[in-house]
Amino acid sequence: MKALLDTLADIVGHDQMLTGASDMAPYLTDWRGRYHGAAQAVIRPADTEQVAAVMSACHRAGVPVVPQGGNTGLCGGATPLADGQAVVLSLSRLRRIRALDSDNNTLCVEAGCTLAAVQEAAQAADRFFPLSLASEGSCEIGGNLSTNAGGVQVLRYGNMRDLVLGLEVVLPDGRVWDGLRGLRKDNTGYDLKHLFVGAEGTLGVITAAVLKLFPAPRVRATAWLAVPDPQAAVSLLASMRAACGDRITAFEIVGRSALELVLEHIEGARDPLAEPARWCVLVELSDTLKDAALDEMLQRELEIAMEGGLVLDAVVAGSLSQTAALWALRENISEAQRIEGVSIKHDIAVPVSRIPEFLALADQRLKAAWPDVRIVAFGHIGDGNLHYNLSKPQAAANDAFIASTGDVNLIVHDLVDALGGSISAEHGLGQLKREEIRRYKSEVELDLMRAIKNVLDPAGLMNPGKVI
Secondary structure (H helix, E strand, O other), X not given: OHHHHXXXXXXXXXXXXXXXXXXXXXXXXXXXXXXXXXXXXXXOOOOHHHHHHHHHHHHHHOOOEEEEOOOOOOOOOOXXXXXXXXXXXXXXXXXXXXXXXXXXXXXXXXOOOEHHHHHHHHHHOOEEOOOOOOOOOOOEHHHHHHOOOOOOOHHHHOOHHHHEXXXXXXXXXXXXXXXXXXXXOOOOOOOOHHXXXXXXXXXXXXXXXXXXXXXXXXXXXXXXXEEOOHHHHHHHHHHHHHHHHHHEEEEEEEEHHHHHHHHHHOOOOOOOOOOOOOEEEEEEEEEOOOOOOHHHHXXXXXXXXXXXXXXXXXXXXXXXXXXXXXXXXXXXXXXXHHHHOOOEOOEEEOOHHHHHHHHHHHHHHHHHHOOOOEEEEEEXXXXXXXXXXXXOOOHHHHHHHXXXXXXXXXXXXXXXXXXXXXXXXXXOOOOOOOOHHHHOOOHHHHHHHHHHHHHHOOOOOEOOOOOO
16 A cells, blocks of 8 residues: 555655645544544645546555545535545645636636635626535535535526536546536537536546636625515515516525524624514525616515515615625524534425425424424525424433434435425435435436446445445
């Protein structure tokens, strides 16, 4: 093994190969601190050529490789296994903006670019890249692609699969597939890029991507609303989409327990409404026209909704700082939960129309088994993706409750499946749901996934122990 490490050090430079325990530690634990792995080394290549050379060397030596971006994932997908056999391949030094084509509305970036850097590059060209996540300052494009990230604007723009036109990928044996084409129409066979989007690094290493850009929004209108229940939120979404069309950029639901965690743990957070509401919605409209009267449109729709009983109270942001404060309440929920302590987390999707049914039945079944369970529900109601997280109100009781994860998951995931949903909407499978998915995917689906894996990675060296 020393021979391989010597080779890898020669490829990337000795200072870019980490082997000390303290140096490697940040790369061996996931963001939530749930998964802890081990590795022979952490390798930090500078470009695609070095990635290809590293992959070729590891392939010849039969050593597994775990690709890693910003290490902000929530399912352990970028954490190596505990056996210490793998090499962690950090893509964070691949951070060049390779090309920007304003007329074609495309941006070619390397995998290590942070999402925030991509947003800034688009903004500098008076364009807009719509993916928006709470971790955008540290998450990287390669990881966003590998998990098919969603975020708060999927309702209008789609997830990462919808935002990418071309990829550059280093295959497990070190060959490079150059698919960096900025084409919106290309019917020359299989669309290979979609094999790697959402594959969590189990088929190859994404090193660069051509991303779609959009006209920059010139005006926004944002409001925080109290609604009677999730059914009212779904009905409000339908009426607002009919009235406002694609101007609806985001439509987020926040349960009271989620908001209370933010108010407790995030400095400066405050409830926008005078009276506590059991359910709230954060809605945002945007338009590329400078003179679009979005505030008036939003106010009009809210008045109609209040008359119809769909909205109980509302606060419309009157400034950029107020808009930021409203969004901070939503975006800081995950951080507040991390501060609060461990919980059993679910990232599920069901048809939008069935969200009220899911919430009612899941609450009922879980409380029948654990009467004091605290349910923290929030997420992207506009596209049917909910984060449904469970814990006990007293932190001391959580260790015993976490031991019931399997039983909890069975209740939640069986219900999701019965409603025609998915047990992973935007976080991926990683290590967390690798075994669980076998209960819900058909044998045909699993056989097809295994066949694809065997063709591209017959030796099973790419991110072992993840997805499948």
